[in-house]
Amino acid sequence: MNRIETVTKTIVDQGILPLYFNADETISLEVLRALYRAGIKAVEFTNRGEAAFRNFRKLVSLSKAEMPDLELGIGTIKNLSQAEMFFDAGADFMVSPGWVAEVADFTQKNGLFYAPGCMTPTEIIAAENTGIGFIKLFPGNLLGPEFLTSIRDIFPHLLFMPTGGVDITRENIESWFKAGVCAVGMGSKLISKKLMEAKDFTTIEAETKKVMEIIRSIKK
16 A cells, blocks of 8 residues: 555544644643554644644654554645645645645645545545545534535545534534545544643543544444
């Protein structure tokens, strides 16, 4: 498998892509450890704030030392310079909040998995025509499962993952999988600011295990 296929398989197999940002280096590292202990093998760190790049480099070092089978990606990539910077820092994959053609071109040239954020069929078509096979539906809470249900037949070869507002309840997760997603992106509903501020990494690990179990049972 090439790098794009490996990341795709990892995200699809676990059925969830946890994403988070914290300005504190130690908290960032401990959240990654908690997610990995829960069985997560692909994580998106969000490019938000001045500390993002510095902390991401620390996360890359940690994953190389302790988590050799982890795919560590960077989210909120909005332009080519950001893509180049995080690629050089060791990002295994990239995610954007919108469709960014220059980032798509860059990742395609470098054999890197890229999930652009799309909200309309026009954006999804643009991504598909570039060779992108994995679409982040964003914001998920505004689009809803019904949106995917209504367009799914038009894009039979694409994989979809909603991000933004996906809840940790079985009901919400199941509604998305029934609509045809391959995974769900989960940020603050799973890794909340409150838990990070309290340094409650045990609960983050436990909640992640719980969500993964829900997804496994839904997939059966």
